[in-house]
Amino acid sequence: xxxxxxxxxxxxxxxxxxxxxxxxxxxxxxxxxxxxxxxxxxxxxxxxxxxxxxxxxxxxxxxxxxxxxxxxxxxxxxxxxxxxxxxxxxxxxxxxxxxxxxxxxxxxxxxxxxxxxxxxxxxxxxxxxxxxxxxxxxxxxxxxxxxxxxxxxxxxxxxxxxxxxxxxxxxxxxxxxxxxxxxxxxxxxxxxxxxxxxxxxxxxxxxxxxxxxxxxxxxxxxxxxxxxxxxxxxxxxxxxxxxxxxxxxxxxxxxxxxxxxxxxxxxxxxxxxxxxxxxxxxxxxxxxxxxxxxxxxxxxxxxxxxxxxxxxxxxxxx
Ligand code: DGY
Numbered sequence: 001x002x003x004x005x006x007x008x009x010x011x012x013x014x015x016x017x018x019x020x021x022x023x024x025x026x027x028x029x030x031x032x033x034x035x036x037x038x039x040x041x042x043x044x045x046x047x048x049x050x051x052x053x054x055x056x057x058x059x060x061x062x063x064x065x066x067x068x069x070x071x072x073x074x075x076x077x078x079x080x081x082x083x084x085x086x087x088x089x090x091x092x093x094x095x096x097x098x099x100x101x102x103x104x105x106x107x108x109x110x111x112x113x114x115x116x117x118x119x120x121x122x123x124x125x126x127x128x129x130x131x132x133x134x135x136x137x138x139x140x141x142x143x144x145x146x147x148x149x150x151x152x153x154x155x156x157x158x159x160x161x162x163x164x165x166x167x168x169x170x171x172x173x174x175x176x177x178x179x180x181x182x183x184x185x186x187x188x189x190x191x192x193x194x195x196x197x198x199x200x201x202x203x204x205x206x207x208x209x210x211x212x213x214x215x216x217x218x219x220x221x222x223x224x225x226x227x228x229x230x231x232x233x234x235x236x237x238x239x240x241x242x243x244x245x246x247x248x249x250x251x252x253x254x255x256x257x258x259x260x261x262x263x264x265x266x267x268x269x270x271x272x273x274x275x276x277x278x279x280x281x282x283x284x285x286x287x288x289x290x291x292x293x294x295x296x297x298x299x300x301x302x303x304x305x306x307x308x309x310x311x312x313x314x315x316x317x318x
Contacts, residue, residue, distance in 0.1 A: 015298025095304030112260025
């Protein structure tokens, strides 16, 4: 008999195929976000669960989780949707998928940098809505990226991949991280030991820090006031790192030229004011959304479960 695996969302075909070869899959017909109770129902009689970004794997979930489920693999590197302390208390192992979404996410950060700087959403809307009148010397003038200063908060794998791409744009790279990278990995980037030191050096700022009690709401009015006037912020990390009201106020006042956002607090129910601003470039959490990357994430999540079921060390745990 195959072990039973509860799966909360539709999986990419290649991942679903591999999962079905090894597990008896319990899942939903559709691809909707499930409530805590719906996920718990799937977990009844399961040996393991494969969950996704946004699933409410909180303390109440662990309280009610059947004892049979001893591993939860998340189809993500981020684990902010999981109460890790409650998992530990319950003795449930949490697996995640680091390392395989670096390039895809760095590419989306760059899509946001360029899209926000070059007013891509306004331009695309004109072409689509047939409101493009003519070439004009002053039409949709954006901000040049080449040669500017890029600040990076969080110089892990993704931050470093964003920096690597920035070198192709001759950018002057500055970063803040919990610790300085070894010199041979800095590749000319300048380390700042505090955020206050970093912020004045950011014509562009790209966020790559996890959501933690320390970073929640970090991008607020005080933080933004330390950026150069006209700076551009992009976020591919987690939405709640930003204080939405303060960011929107800075976008309205012109303190910031633009923002490119792939992640939002409370997504998909985003702060509606973002939609009304012409200087926002908005994407629906697509950082890792390539076929190659989503397959790799799914395989990594299955590797975690396979190892656990085989009594081996789980390769990627938090
Ligand atoms: C993750 O894995 O945490 C990403 O946000 C998914 O794109």
